[in-house]
Amino acid sequence: MFAEMFAQLGAMPNPISNDEYLARQNKLCQTLDDNDLLILCSSPVTIHSNDVHHPYRTQSNLLYMTGWIEPDAVFCFTNNDGDWESHLFVQPKDTLKEIWEGRRPGLEGAVANWPIDFAHSIDDLENVLSEMIAKSSRVMHRMGIMTKVDDLVVDAIKKQDRARQRLGSGPISVEDMSNRIAEMRLIKSDAEIAQMKFASDVSSLAHIAAMRHGGGDSSTENQLQSLIEGFFRYAGTSGWSYPSIVGSGENATILHYKENNSPCKDGDIVLIDAGAEFRGYAADITRSWPTNGIFTEPQKELYQIVLDSQIAAINECVPGNPYTAPHEAARRVLAEGLIRLGIIDQSLDDALDLENGQLKNWYMHNTSHWIGLDVHDVGVYLPNGEPRTLQPGMCLTIEPGLYFGAWRPDVDCPQRYSNIGIRIEDDVLIGENGPIVLTERCPKTIAEIESIVGKSN
Secondary structure, three states: OHHHHHOOOOOOOOOOOHHHHHHHHHHHHOOOOOOEEEEEEOOOOOEEEOOEEOOOOOOHHHHHHHOOOOOOOEEEEEEEOOEEEEEEEEOOOOHHHHHHHOOOOHHHHHHHHOOOOEEEEHHHHHHHHHHHHHOOOEEEEOOOOOHHHHHHHHHHHHOOOHHHHHHOOOOOEEEOOHHHHHHHHHOOOHHHHHHHHHHHHHHHHHHHHHHHHOOOOOOEHHHHHHHHHHHHHHOOOOEEOOOOEEEEHHHHHOOOOOOOOOEOOOOOEEEEEEOEEEOOEEOOEEEEEEOOOOOOHHHHHHHHHHHHHHHHHHHOOOOOOEOOHHHHHHHHHHHHHHHHHOOOOOOHHHHHOOOOOHHHHOOOOOOOOEOOOOOOOOOOOOHHHOOOEOOOOOEEEEOOEEEEOOOOOOOOOOHHHOOEEEEOEEEEEEEOOEEEEOOOOOOOOHHHHHHHOOOOO
16 A cells, blocks of 8 residues: 555655755754854653663754754854854764764765854864854853853853953853744745655655555554654655544543553544655644544534534635634534534634633644644744734645534533544645645545445555
């Protein structure tokens, strides 16, 4: 099955070019003062147990500015007589360690192949970075990522010596530059969109593979998870962009269900929320479908309401609309549908009330979040207390849902809809002329799903 589906993928897009990374760096430098020092640190390596490590993933801001993915790295921008210079501290070449852990670019490889001016050994970090810090007035650095860098910055600010008293040199403040970079990351370039589209296509085909395998009484949640995540790797991505959610029956009504180890009972809805990561960029898809391939009437009723609400929300993803417009559209359609079914016995306005409305009993999360290098990507939603205006190049998820958990003691779940959980999620690019669904290859109508589920041959 994998080979057949892999053949449906297009060619991998080109990686993001060094020219684009340099353009990002130049744009960021334009927001800095001449006496600023900018520092971006890599994530720490995390231990699974003893000498076994979790798969490594670096900090997204470092990746965004340089494309560097190796651990034990620190990127700096410092101003030298009016010219900004980029420095990257990296692991030096070490034959013994490379025999065990893999080849390293080293200092020479970093300068030759990455968008930086100078490379230094991470072993020299204390001496070299301390000099840079001492020459700065303000350090642009996010604390809490790399302790040894935090210590150097704090010690330099606390330092009181004769040179500081005589010359007035040395840093006097630290500022987190994350929001500045977040503003840049909000608008995706064509190259970024190409990475996200590939991740979306791989994720879409992986969901189709799970549907084709089907459920019934012959599958378990973990088997469906293995199909999806297996295709992620088969297709050339780094794997999942977040831990997959595969919930069947009542488990589909748990928003962040994570066990993924129960049997799929014949006729239950299985909700799969899973997306691949490609070159750091995330996809995020949710599909909900009957394990035996045929929706029951109650399942159809709820599913169509969620699908209609998702389409209404996607239609609001246009330049100039507030970020909240898709959520408001989705909530309205969901409430109207539940009123029509008699599940909500309030007026529409009352049902939508955030405090006392009955919609919140069955739909309790937001409809959207930014997506990009992080699956829940950076960017302030309410700058100055007002919803951000959607602009071309922004990417967000659209994911309304309805959750009827009969196990819940806080609501009276209608027996007809007992333990039905539905969520439908796509990734949407704000285009110049309207929404572009990056995950459009993943089927979601009732007819499409019923024609696929269980049809492995």
